[in-house]
Amino acid sequence: MEQAVILAAGEGQRLRPLTVTKPKVMLHVAGKPILSYVIEALAENGIRNIVLVVGYRREQVLDYFGSGEQFGVEINYVTQERQLGTAHALAHVRSVITDKFLVLPGDNLIEAATIARFVSAEPHAVLIKRVDDPSRYGAVILDNGSVRNIIEKPREAVSNMVNTGIYAFTNDIFNFIEPELDIPDVLNNMILQGNTISAQKTNGTWLDVVHPWHLLSLNDIVLHRIDGNTGGTIENGVTIKGQVSVGEGTLIHANSYLVGPVVIGKNCDIGPNVCLMPSTSVGDNVIISPFSEIRNSIICNDVHIGAGCIIEDSIIDKGCVIKSHFIACSGEADVKIGDEYYGVNMGAIIGESCYLGNNTVAQPGAIVGNYSQVQSLKLITGRLNDRSLLV
């Protein structure tokens, strides 16, 4: 297998406000977009010819990955203007496919081991994985190592093996694609017509992001695999425990206390006297002022965090300015996504380029829309729309 198609056109509506300006594949986990883990997994398995199907906010993908050279791969882009389903996306790549190829979702976190064996699978094949709760996925019913049927979101537990959305095809597949369908429907039709789709099982990582707080658990899992290194400047009196990675040009000021796993990007200014606790990732060009404590959180690029802030189990999207003594403590919360409520333990999610004044407090589960402004001494509860003004 030498060629791979990654589906990266989707929006991820349930992940708003984080996906208002970027596609789901560009959400950051441990300092990098989810898509970059998929591309790295392919490159490590020797697949360097990559076709990215982009659509929603495609510029964000183009700007980050370019022609792929920095990632050791060659990327060609195909645009899917309207996202009508995975088979529709696949139909777009017909002209650039040579022979056998892999298809992967760009928004699921995988590692090289996940697909190590599958890259040499004989098409047509689907990669499956055992999960505890198949109700969210496509359950795969097997028949002697081949797929008998794929049932989307099964009501009853028909099988614990689910479809990872990773496939091996030959260009023969294009004869079966009906654009209004998803790929599993296409496969079911092929099986009905007497074709064989083999199934291969993986024990490697395969993780999905459905709701914003899932990013925190993914962040935690990925961070536990990193190795520490210090590309920046560490002043005297800084304590570092566990695996901590510090990017080039970053300055960690005296008396800061860093407990890994922690990833800090390039050109940041941290401290003095800042505590970064386990499973925290910090982007590029971030300032964290004295006496702030951050734990199990994702802080994106260009964020300014004032003095004496406490941030737990939270996501701060890029470009936010947070003044002194902002508190986002973790706790039980009922968070509404669409029409449903979910009981989760989390801090707050702050959309991009928000301004939070001094001494603001976010209740657990608070979600602040992009470009919002919150005046000093305000309590943030529930959900604020984009461009809200809390005075």
Add this chain to the structure above:
Amino acid sequence: MCGIVGYIGNRQAQPILFDCLSKLEYRGYDSCGIAIGGNSIDLYKDAIRVKALSKIAPQIPGTIGIGHTRWATHGEPCRLNAHPHCDCDNNIAVVHNGVINNFQRLREQLTAEGHNFTSETDTEIIPHLIEKYYTGNLEQAVECALRDIDGSFAIIALRAGEPRLVVARKDNPLVLGVGDREYFIASDIPALLDYTDRFIYLEDDDIGVITTDGIQIKKEGVEVLIKEEKISWTINDARKSGYEHFMIKEIHEQPKVIRDTLGEWKSAEPLTGLESILARETEAMLILACGSSFHAAMVGKYLVQDLLGIPARVEIASEFSYYREPLAATVALVITQSGETADILKTIKILKEVGCKVMVITNVLGSSAARISDDKLYTRAGPEISVAATKSFTAQLMVLYWLMMSYSRVDAIRLSGMLLGLRQMPSKVQQVLDNEENLIKHARYLSGYDNVFFMGRGINYPIALEGALKLKEISYIHAEGYAAGELKHGPFALLSNNTPVIAIIAKDNTYESMLTNIKEVKARGAPIIALAEEKDETIGSIADFVISVPKVDAIFSPIVNVVALQLLAYYTAKERCCDIDFPRNLAKSVTVE
């Protein structure tokens, strides 16, 4: 202004020459050609683009060759005037970038001596001079020929039956790329990045001889020590990576360019070497530039006055040499993207002659301007391929902010507020880009008009000029930038409901006056497109259309405003189906006066 390339090694030269030439087309593209060496010289050239020529050219075998892509100065674009040019017997072929001032006299002299000329170019005298001096040593003949020449040049010469290339430069760029028993020559680095990351810079008056065994460089007959440098640019930087044009790709690179500039500023030691230039006793500053860089310089003028509290004078480099009055400043800042613009180089020489300290801000490492100035600051824009300057302009602005804020004489409260604001700029610019859809709508509207005015005040006056320049150079719509207060002194006569006016508004001490100007324009029936901070309801109520940009400290408003205007120009040109990366009659860096 042209691009030249050369190759010597073990591979077939022709495909390499065409590939490298296609990457130099930003330097000019009205005609092109190649010459392949061997027992004889095989020449192929025409007045068409590189891609077209490479399709129709016959396969000429040979592992040594030279190539040229032209921006006409002497003689119209046609096949005879295209390079390479040869001597009378077609034994010597030369490609040349530059201008020879005394070519008329030399040509008459050579004609009298019996040489036959076939073109109208100044270049053609070079192969004939080499022919005249050739006694068995090509390098010596080139050296003698160049002694007769008064002008600027970067040349590559090739002779039938000789497995060597001879290169030389004076006031025009030339780099040598080093491979494994093969060498590449080009006017700039990006053209060669597909082949190597090891480079040798040629200095003025150097003459080099290149064979597959190595390079020998001499200056005034004395051998020079060769310094090889590794370049960290990647090919990625010079590819379109999924975008339709280089211009839009480069517009989108701006958040990263700004972030990189900020990063470098942070990690840099206090600006060593610049102290002397911006020392506290500096009483006035002179800033010189051309084109878009001149608009950056004008923003710089406001910054110098506002942040350093000293007077500043901004001049167009090509006009500067005509001023007879003594210089008012002891310090000059020169801004040039390419570092090769002929007018700029001439100006730097004049300034240095009168004892002025010169600091250059340029995007090209090791460029001529960087080498001849007292001090230099590099913008971190990476290679800019699109002829219309975008990211190099914002990178210049960032360096100016950095410089002036580093030496600012403003109080600590204002400075810390500005520092916080500056670090938010990558995200603010990203917000402008994320709002692209909205700009496309306005571009569609604008594309239906033939005349457009831009107006601004204060620090955004230069942005009105830059916005107009962007629009006219790529969409061919007649666009004029004005200081908002000047519109009533004449240009009002041109206003009608067919002349949209784009008003750039900042929330600073110019705001009230701008409102008045907008009302004046509206009263003449011209549609108003206002570029204003988001949530400005006053503007919303009086303008016909509003382009919103994110709220920033007014001193940084030129950055978000110019990015919005770049997008507006790009999409307007796209709407009008223009050749955006290669606008007619233009070239990227202009090495002629």
